[in-house]
Amino acid sequence: DDADEKTRRLLRAALARGRAGAAPRLMREHCLAPELRPDGIVVQRLMLAPEAREGDEHAVPVILAHDEAFGDDPRPLMCFMHGTGGDSEALLETQLVPFAKRGYCALGVDAPCHGRRLDPADAAAEEKEGDA
Secondary structure: OHHHHHHHHHHHHHHHHHHHOOOOEEOHHHOOOOEEOOOOEEEEEEEEEOOOOOOHHHOEEEEEEEEHHHOOOOOOEEEEEOOOOOOHHHHHHHHHHHHHHOOOEEEEEOOOOOHHHOOHHHHHHHHHHHHO
8 A cells, every 4th residue: 555655665764864864962061970889880961962963952861871890891772761750860770770780781861851851051050069
């Protein structure tokens, strides 16, 4: 059926888009200093720009957790998205750290209008104030 074929073509094009574009840009001005926990897990709060030409309104906050004991050895990546009303911080103890302890790089992503996606500059400033 022509409608099904059109849908398949659109889906394939959407999936291929990520492979053809540039890698996300790390927005260093919105990234926080890495945290080394007593259990050896490194937690990094990063901000990615999925399209290099886009600005803050398209920034994607992520939390990356990994065990420093594995050094630079390649590890599988596990990605997590929080539920309704949550943010990536809620994933830290329940998903990210437990998987990092098992040798994975664990990545939590904030959905639109959640967590640090509300205002990345304010969230980073609050984090820095809490450290002082």
